[in-house]
Every structure is written in structure tokens, then in C-alpha cells.
Amino acid sequence: MTSEAPYRALVEHSPEAAYVVRDGRIVFANAAAVRMFGAPSAEALLGTDVLDRVHPDDHALALERRRLVLALNVPAPLVEMRFVALDGRVFEVEVQATAVEFDGVRATYSAARDISRRKLLEEQVRQSQKLEAVGRLAGGIAHDFNNTLAVILGHAEFALQELPPEHPLHHDIRAIERAAQHSAALTRQLLTYARRQTVSPRSLDLNESVTATMRMLRPLLGESIDLAWSPGEGLWPITLDPAQLDQILTNLCANARDAISGVGRLSIATSNCTLNAADCLQIPASQPGDYVRLRFTDDGSGMSAETRSMIFEPFFTTKGLGEGTGLGLSTVYGIVRQNHGAITVESTVGVGTQFDIYLPRRMVRPEPVAASAPLFPESTGSETILVVEDQRDILMLTRRALMKRGYTVLAADGPEQALAIARAHPATIDLLLTDVMMPTMSGPDLARAIAAERAIPRLLFMSGFSADLIASDGLLDADTQFLGKPFTLAELFSRVRTSLDTPQPV
Template sequence: MTREIWDQCQVPEKSIVFPRADWGGLWGRSLMEKQTLVANENLRIPEGHVALENALATPIVHHDKLIGQFVVADKAGGYNKDDRDLLESVAAQTAPILFAIQEDARQKKAHEKLEEQMRQAQKMEAVGRLAGGVAHDFNNMLGIILGHADMLLEEMDPDQALYADLTEIRKAGERSADLTRQLLAFARKQTVAPKVIDLNKTVAGMLNMLQRLIGEDIDMAWIPGEKMWPVKIDPAQIDQVLANLCVNARDAIADVGKVTIETGNIVFDEEYCKEHAGFVPGEYTLLTVSDNGCGMNAETLENIFEPFFTTKESDKGTGLGLATVYGVVKQNNGFINVYSEPGQGTTFRIYLPRHRTKEVRWPDKEAIRPAARGRETILLVEDEPAILRMTTMMLERTGYTVLAAGTPGEAIALAREHAGDIHLLMTDVVMPEMNGRDLAKNLLSLYPNLKLLFMSGYTANVIAHHGVLDEGVQFIQKPFSKTDLGVKVRAVLDRK
């Protein structure tokens, strides 16, 4: 159609996207039916259209996909079979060219959309990483400001001159803390529909799907906790978390292996939270996913929650799975810890706040009463210096004498040099020189009555799967509070 004819045409809606089910004209039916149609007389045209005596319409189709249409009109004497064959031949030759042009445009648009999504994801993650990077130090400083302001306000009479000034300082600190929380929340901008759920029921309902996801060569163990506390979260987010973690576990297992899913309840007290930045005292439900796959080194562990970070082949992972898990946990005010070493498997531990529908009732004093103090000597072996220092401090504050060793070799040397008794060996399970079980065997030859307590960030089930722990051996799960540690150590030492 020439520009002149286009301008003469007075049809109200000139630009029409075909096919149009409500228009049964010649070219409309040709498109709907994907076939050539001829009208040499009685041609029906829309009101306002340029007058036409006859027309020939042929759809342009490629692999049954409608691309466009050729329409010719007003031939003296009308259109015959030769005209029809010629136009169909032109349409057939044009179809793949037009399809290629359309496909190129579609792919370009899709690529631009993907690039925009990646830029948006990177921007959002950059905000999250920035917030996460400064939030710890910022909140620590705010904690000092608010803490000292509170203590000073408690000691001052409201009538004193500085009382109002200190109150304003405290209000400013609280507003700053709110800004930090909003900044962190911004980075996890996801529309959700939270519901109060029983975590055990939600996980149990997914087991069949998860087993299909990981394949029949990998065993799945489900160990539900008892009397689970309710949590408030979008059930679809639990699906997201478990699916991503199980896919990660599957990819980490070369041939046959095992994935273990566990739940439980846990309480973090103020003493524990003082030693673990970012944790908040309270009651939490615990969701743990463990595997006995290839594990990860320290460098990988530092980056696993970053978007687009992956150690998988290009066609096997996007690098967004664990970033999604991290975002879900953070959005629901939870915490996530990961424990892994090369060749030893991986354990993800997710803590979600307990939801209370009635009046909050904290554990009674009997439940959180500190364990009895002790005077025994404990040989503590831990290859992570920060954990070694913290655990030593916890034990010494409970009255114990601690011989601290950073390696199994150092532990054996300390045991040989020590003049008195050693009542308990508390050791990490997975260490560079030798595992905890082999260390215990070495030390039992020196101290036959030595009692043993193993600790690990891995779950007891995964440790047992590696053959490190035998049934009945005393075990404490990292992370632990000072109270939990005191209770467990006392129980092991008092065990007959």
C-alpha cells in the first residue's frame, strides 16, 4: 500500500494486529484460516476503506507460525490461478527471511531484557552487600551509643539538665537503627504472603518432589524435630530454600550419596549473641540441610551467597540459587550458617524466628539456669582460632581449667607435658592433621579414663555417615551458647 492510498483510507483503526477473530473480511479470514483467498466480486471492505473491485490475500507462514500477509487488489479482469500461485510462491520465499528478522528482533529484545534484569539484580545485591558490609559495624556503634545512653538515663533524675539531651541522643540512635533496617530490607524486595506454618508438615509435603529432584542414586533422610514451634513465612519460600539447597547438594555428590533434612527448636541467649555478631536473643526454629558431597574450600565459602557466583559448569548453574536462599532467610529476619570443608560435605543451618500468636512467654528460669560450675581440666582442640578463644573463655568463666590447642599435634604435645589429670577432651571432628576420633585414640593411651566430647558444625548424622562418630558418643552441635556448653560438659563429666 502506497503512502497516498494509506492517507486516503479513512478506516478508524488502520494499524490492526492480526488475526482478529471479530473481523471476517477477506484478509481477516485469510489470516485466521492461514490460506489464500480470492474475491473477484462482492468484495466486503470496512467502512471508510478505499474502494476496491477485487482482491487476492495470501498469508505469510513459517513452520505454522503466522508472520504477515500479502494482499493485492484492483486487477483489471480479476485474479486467476496463476496470480494465486505466484503470490503464494513469493510468500513462501519471503517467510523465512521475515521470520529471521522477527526472531533476531525478539532475541535482541529478550537479551536487552535479560541484561536489564541482571543489572537490576546486581544493583540490588550491591545495595545489600553495602548494607551488609556496614550494618555490623554501624549497629555495633549504635549499640554502644544506645547502651551508654540507657545506662546514663537510668542513673539520672528526669529533672536534671542533661536528661532531655540524652533522651534526644537515644531517639536519634533509634532512628538510625531503623534506617539501617530499612536499607537492609530494601535489598530483599520480594512480594510474599506469609502464613503461620508447621515447618515439619511443610517439609514433609515436599519430600517426594525433593527426592525426584536429587535422583534415585542419592538417599534422602528426613529427621523431624519434636514439638516444633510455629514460624510465619510464605510456604513458597520454604519450597524455594529447600529446592535450591537440595539441588546444590545433588550437584556436590559425584555418584551415590546422602542428603539429610532436619528440623528442631533452639534458643539463643544474650551470652551467645554477644559472641556472635548479627544474632538476636530469642527462640528460633532450625532447618538443616546436609550432604556428604565434595564440600567447599574457604575461598568458595566466602563467596557462595554472592549473586552469579558459581563453581559449576556454565550449563549447570546460574549462581543465583544460594543468593536466593540468603535473601529469603534475611527477609524473614532469620540467620543462615554454612559449614563445609573439602571432601567432608556441607551443612546449611537456617534459623527462623518462632512465631507467637499469644502472649510471649520466655523459657522459665529452670530451663535457662546456668549449669553447675566445675573445677576439672579440659583439653580443648579447635583449628579455628576465633572459636578456640571464645570456647576457652566460656569454659574458664564456668570454673574449668583449659588447655587450648589449635591442632591435634599441639594437643598431643600438651597432653604429654601436662603434669596433672586431664578429665575431658573436647575436640572438633574435622581437622587438617587428623580427625577427632583418631586424636582421641592417641590420647586415650596416655589418659585411659579421659572422657570425650566431640563438636562440629556438621550435623551428628553427617558425621556418623563419615564414620567419625560411633553411636552413643557425646556430641555438641556448633554453634552453641555458653549455657548449652556448660550443661553438656557437666553432663559428660558426670556420666558414669
């Protein structure tokens, strides 16, 4: 008997949960098994039916394995199943079993490991990989769409300018224009989701910005929803494009409004928050560090686990036809990821939903919120502009539009032609308007190549997305002049004028 003691101690103190089952009852459980089942002591487990500790859906599996182990006398292979702790909590385990003699009677000896956390992480990785893949697909389509839409919108505008308003075609062309504008708005949302929308992040104080947006949010929520706003104290500054913050706030508010039937409450709160490695295991795609947390809590309908697992996918909606596009949360997700933040959601059906958005702390002081929008500039001119764009349709459209406004336009369908024109043109060129993404040379590289040979004092980039050429994740330098595609002619004129009138660093 005494010779068994050391072996018994080994099993007793094994980090793996081990237990012995005889005639369906637990007759031995080591310390790790006691912990795993949440039992106060081994005695609480001894003599109990082992099936009480197995999820009912896995009873058949457990019985069949026991039969095999005892009949064949070989260890059963590792299997995954669900166990139930004494308090009813269900968790996933990996179990292995083998036949043993226990106090002279045949029994099964099982070793189990709790794999709930690993399962959770695997699920999170799978989810975020799926979202990334959908994002790449959506971004690719949206990019092509942008160019096509720019051509449709531009030509519709030309046609409208030529036709007197009473002309019968006027109405038809307006309809084309409206439809194209609608598509352009969807495309912009998809680009946001794919993190390819070019943005101009600034340092901002989240409390100030949310307070400023409150006026816009209240009417969105309506009378029957109480909006509570609790700004956290001493909030760290963050870096974000203010237009993106507006998108986050309006999308989350609109969702809360839709989830609340009748009267309800939405609270918005901010706080500083430092995430350590353990926190990051709970928050998908997060890195340890300092964050500012923006929390949205509503007491609306809540959602099922199944709905919750799909809400960040583009076009996922539970709302009726024409009521939701399913792009709200995917847009928010894209914005948060573009800004190196993270988002989590907790929800209980009938109780409500809470979204937490973590935005990384910025280490410098915030700029004050801009007080006034820039004035719409006088949008004609007589300067000379070199336009570089490899999509011929857009090149021709841009050239035609600018010439109508009085500019002299030199058109190049690629960087090589642009360099040749820059060399051959003796007179002044005032502005280089170039696409960012071109097959042989990027817009910024072209600008540098030209600058090495001659002066073109002003620079304006245009792009449907910026990918990694301007900077990673499409984040543009605050003083770069930029025109997003698809653009309306009014936007083109206004941007060109602003670029010509704004002194730029050489």
C-alpha cells in the first residue's frame, strides 16, 4: 500500500484534471478536477453520477466511449465535449480515457483539459479573418466602382449644363445623377469598411467632440428616448478624423433608436482605460496600451448570440427591406480598425446592448475644434494645370471640366507622359493634379521626379483610396491637398482653386 503513495501524489497534484469512474459514478477526483468542476472538495464529487457533469447532448458520446474503453482495453482517442460545472456553467474540454484497475475493480481513468478559452480565441480569429477577407473584396469592387461613378456623374453634369431646364431630357438625366449619387454614397461606406477611405485624422478631445455632436444626435433619437451623456474626467486626447467620429456616433445612435420600441434610454460615456495583456484576450484585435473608451448602452431589444456574431459583416441586417442596409456597424468596425482601435459588444435579449469602442491614446495635446468651415472658393481660373490620370475616361472628364472653367490643361495618361510634358512645356505650370495609384509610378513619386527637374509649385492628389502609398491605412498628412473620387465637378473646381490659393510647403 505505502509503495502506491508517491504515484497517488503525482496524480493528485497533476495540473491536468483526472478522475476515475466506476459503474458510472465518480470514485476519485484529483485537485485539478475539483477545481475544474467548481466543487468545494473531492467529497462533493465522489459517488455522484458522472453524466451529471456531462452536457446532455454529449451523454451518448460519453457512454459509447466508456463502453469502448472497457471492452477493447485500449485508450480512447482524445475527444472534445462539453462538461457542466456544479453551478451549471457549461465549458468545453478535451478528454482522454483509458481502462484501469481501481481498488481491484475495472474502471475508467479520464484526463481532461478545459479548452473554453482556446475555443473562444479561435472563434475570434476566425471572425476577424472573415471580416478582413470580406473587406478586401468589398474594397476592390468599391475602387472600380468609384472610377465608373465619377465618369457617370461628370457626364451627367456636363449634359445638365448644356440642356435648358425645360428640356424633356433634363428630368431623365437628373434621375441618372441621383442614382449615381446614391451608389457613390454606398461605395464610400464600403471603402470605409475596407479601411481604404482616405481620411484626415486630427488630434481631438472626445468629450468636446461628442458634446458638439449632441445637438445633432438628439433629434435623431426622438422624444421618447432619454439620452444620458457622461463625459469621463481628464480624458486623454485621441487621433481621429472628425467626420469618422460623426459616423460612429450617428450609426450607433440610429441602431439604439431602432432597438428601442416605445420609451427607453441610451447612455453615452467616455473614460480612460489601460488594457493589459489579459484584457486583450477578451477584446478581439486589441493590443495592450492606453485607450479612450467610448461606451454606448441602450435598454432596447438586445440580440441573440447568432445575430451578435454577424453584426459587423457588411449588408447583415435584421431590418426589413428598405429599412436597413446593414452597413452601419460594418462602417463603424472599419473606422475603428483603421484607427488601430477595437470594438466589443455585449447584449442580452430583452435587456439591452452595450458597445465599447477603444481608441488609442494620442501622446500630444489636442487641437481646438475648428470653429468655421472654409468658404466656398471662387472656382474659376486661368492657371495651367498638369493633370495625370491613367483612367482615360476620368482624364478626359477632368480636362474638359477644367477647360470650361478657364484653365489651361495639359493632360497626361501616365507618369512617363507627364514627365515628358513637364520637360517640353517651357511656360509656367501652376498645379500638378495627379492620381495617387498608377501602375508604373505613384503620384507622390511622380511629384518628386518632376520637382527634381522643374518647379510646379502646387500639388493636388486625387484617389478613390490611398492604400499604402500615402501612408499606411490610408491616413493622409493633414496638409496634403486631396480630392476623393468619385468627385462632383463642384468638388473638383473647389479643390483645384483651394490648392492654387493655399501656400504649400515646397
